[in-house]
Amino acid sequence: MSGERIWANSAVAGLLLLAALLIFANLDDRYLWDDEAETALLARNVLRFGIPVAWDGASLVSQECGVDYDRNYLWRQTPWLPIYLAAGSFALFDASTFTARLPFALLGLLAVPSMYLLARRVLDDRLTALIAGGSLLLSVPFLLYVRQCRYYALAILAAIWVLYCFFLLPARRRLAAAGLALALTVLLHASHLLFFGAVAGLALGSIVLALDGAVLAWLTAAVVAAVSVNLPWLFAAGLGETTGRLLALGSLRSFAANLAGYAARAELYAFPALLLAAALVAVAIATRSRPDWHSPGARVCIALCAFALGHALVVATVPFVFFRYLITLLPVFALLQAWIVRTLATRSRVLAAAVLALALLPDRADLVRGRFSVTLAKYADEITHHVPGPIEAIVRYLATAARQGDRLFISYGDLPLRFYTGLEVRGGQGCQSLAGWPPPDFVIVRYFFRFRPVAPGVREDTERTLHYLKSEIPQHLYRRVDLPVADTVWENIPEPDRHVFRDGGDRPKITVYEKVRP
Numbered sequence: 001m002s003g004e005r006i007w008a009n010s011a012v013a014g015l016l017l018l019a020a021l022l023i024f025a026n027l028d029d030r031y032l033w034d035d036e037a038e039t040a041l042l043a044r045n046v047l048r049f050g051i052p053v054a055w056d057g058a059s060l061v062s063q064e065c066g067v068d069y070d071r072n073y074l075w076r077q078t079p080w081l082p083i084y085l086a087a088g089s090f091a092l093f094d095a096s097t098f099t100a101r102l103p104f105a106l107l108g109l110l111a112v113p114s115m116y117l118l119a120r121r122v123l124d125d126r127l128t129a130l131i132a133g134g135s136l137l138l139s140v141p142f143l144l145y146v147r148q149c150r151y152y153a154l155a156i157l158a159a160i161w162v163l164y165c166f167f168l169l170p171a172r173r174r175l176a177a178a179g180l181a182l183a184l185t186v187l188l189h190a191s192h193l194l195f196f197g198a199v200a201g202l203a204l205g206s207i208v209l210a211l212d213g214a215v216l217a218w219l220t221a222a223v224v225a226a227v228s229v230n231l232p233w234l235f236a237a238g239l240g241e242t243t244g245r246l247l248a249l250g251s252l253r254s255f256a257a258n259l260a261g262y263a264a265r266a267e268l269y270a271f272p273a274l275l276l277a278a279a280l281v282a283v284a285i286a287t288r289s290r291p292d293w294h295s296p297g298a299r300v301c302i303a304l305c306a307f308a309l310g311h312a313l314v315v316a317t318v319p320f321v322f323f324r325y326l327i328t329l330l331p332v333f334a335l336l337q338a339w340i341v342r343t344l345a346t347r348s349r350v351l352a353a354a355v356l357a358l359a360l361l362p363d364r365a366d367l368v369r370g371r372f373s374v375t376l377a378k379y380a381d382e383i384t385h386h387v388p389g390p391i392e393a394i395v396r397y398l399a400t401a402a403r404q405g406d407r408l409f410i411s412y413g414d415l416p417l418r419f420y421t422g423l424e425v426r427g428g429q430g431c432q433s434l435a436g437w438p439p440p441d442f443v444i445v446r447y448f449f450r451f452r453p454v455a456p457g458v459r460e461d462t463e464r465t466l467h468y469l470k471s472e473i474p475q476h477l478y479r480r481v482d483l484p485v486a487d488t489v490w491e492n493i494p495e496p497d498r499h500v501f502r503d504g505g506d507r508p509k510i511t512v513y514e515k516v517r518p
Contacts, residue, residue, distance in 0.1 A: 108146025
């Protein structure tokens with residue numbers, strides 16, 4: 001084994017150790033937020049019923065006014081694979097915050113060496129591959145998302161192997177096509193939207209690479225196989241109905257606005273395209289040289305840009321702009337960043353190191369706001385300290401104040417409370433009827449009340465809920481309890497523009513109205 005290979009393997013081992021520290025530290029400190037609790041509750045129902053059902057006879061799991069399950073309460077809003085991963089963890093270790101996130105954290109850990117292998121395959125250079133692996137690992141959005149009891153880590157890992165098999169196709173067609181079909185299937189069972197984004201990205205990437213007919217045939221076969229095998233699932237999940245409902249909300253103007261929104265989020269939180277492009281232009285001017293766009297590395301990078309564009313064109317059709325719909329582009333961004341830094345290093349190692357530091361360290365969103373901070377420092381502070389949140393404060397209060405059989409209404413945040421307490425909980429966005437429900441023992445109305453999903457019946461349910469609170473709750477029978485924690489809305493949401501690292505800021509406190517007991 002050569003010295004270079006020993007050094008590279010040692011560096012990968014070091015990245016893996018650092019990844020374990022950054023991903024697993026304080027993994028269960030912050031309570032599950034609503035989307036995580038949805039996955040965890042469905043996983044718990046899998047252990048009881050064998051399949052993910054939204055109703056267990058006492059508690060309802062819904063954030064979309066009931067359209068997220070069928071008439072038999074069978075879950076169909078999101079793919080089941082992440083739910084079964086969480087259920088497996090619960091079966092082995094019991095249900096808790098840590099075990100809910102454990103399988104996804106492990107997948108996030110696997111993504112780091114997988115990223116190195118992808119970069120070695122695509123860019124054929126150990127140092128560039130290490131830069132790519134380090135760029136992914138030190139991406140704070142990557143760290144935030146893989147620590148979630150949600151599909152994110154699974155999707156990122158699947159996307160890495162989709163890209164690996166795609167670039168392997170010209171060399172080993174059958175093996176790569178089989179691997180691509182498998183990776184696409186895993187991605188589909190993580191997220192339907194991200195699957196179709198990847199397919200669009202592969203289509204544009206193959207055009208840029210000008211794949212020959214034989215390779216293109218194997219690529220097409222892999223995609224067709226992945227779709228065909230999973231077609232019954234797609235129909236059963238009501239994908240056509242959901243897609244039609246979402247597309248009906250959009251317009252050409254909203255599509256363009258969404259594209260701009262995704263470009264801005266990528267620039268601020270994941271890939272400093274302006275910085276990297278400026279560095280390349282500066283070097284080209286200083287050295288009076290033109291980049292060789294026909295070199296293998298340049299062609300790969302152009303194909304990766306095409307992949308990212310295809311993905312963005314698909315996710316921009318959905319009327320909501322969330323960074324989570326860009327997570328499968330994090331490996332693409334890491335590859336592009338590594339290649340550009342390595343290219344700069346051929347001219348000036350000092351410049352390359354400076355550009356890499358500027359790409360990884362400053363919080364560009366804070367720079368836009370006129371202040372300086374280091375995103376990794378904020379993340380390190382979070383995972384080494386306790387960060388209080390609204391759900392934790394409520395659960396801890398109920399642990400001492402509530403009794404078995406008590407009822408609780410909360411305007412938003414019902415799913416985490418269903419997971420952490422044994423109370424009868426209603427409220428949230430599931431549109432569960434309150435008619436005939438006795439006045440609850442605890443009432444929590446968040447300062448923002450709740451959000452409005454696009455599902456039909458939401459407006460009417462909001463009106464019924466407000467009427468119930470005003471007419472059916474005898475306010476004189478309740479005492480007000482103010483909890484000393486800021487209502488940060490979501491306990492541990494990973495969205496970079498919504499995530500609270502430590503300080504909840506100047507926000508309203510959580511207020512609980514507790515029925516006075518005789």
